[in-house]
Amino acid sequence: MGMFDYVHMIIKCPRCGEKVSGFQSKSGDCCLRTLEFWEVDYFYSDCEKCECYIQFEIKENVRKKLPISAYKMNSYSEFVPYKGHVGEKEHNPEDFIMKKR
Ligand SMILES: [Zn+2]
Numbered sequence: 001m002g003m004f005d006y007v008h009m010i011i012k013c014p015r016c017g018e019k020v021s022g023f024q025s026k027s028g029d030c031c032l033r034t035l036e037f038w039e040v041d042y043f044y045s046d047c048e049k050c051e052c053y054i055q056f057e058i059k060e061n062v063r064k065k066l067p068i069s070a071y072k073m074n075s076y077s078e079f080v081p082y083k084g085h086v087g088e089k090e091h092n093p094e095d096f097i098m099k100k101r
Pocket residue numbers: 013014015016017018047048049050051052
């Protein structure tokens with residue numbers, strides 16, 4: 001396990017104009033993967049030239065609440081070694097949800 005993830009982003013420093021990359025975030029699963037900015041809630045880096053700290057943070061209420069119909073639901077009858085889950089059957093989630101929030 002790592003301590004953070006990298007975020008793929010290159011910008012111009014808002015203070016001195018130098019190229020800034022090396023963005024990181026602790027908002028994801030922190031496995032030292034390289035993520036896209038829209039996968040994390042915040043990310044940050046330092047400008048190597050003027051040493052200013054730059055942080056991006058997602059604005060409130062922009063993550064959309066989705067209905068269950070936006071998800072594909074499948075069940076699998078069996079797990080076969082080296083093959084994975086087999087016997088796929090697709091369902092309409094609306095028919096199976098017992099408790100809605
Ligand atoms: Zn700078």
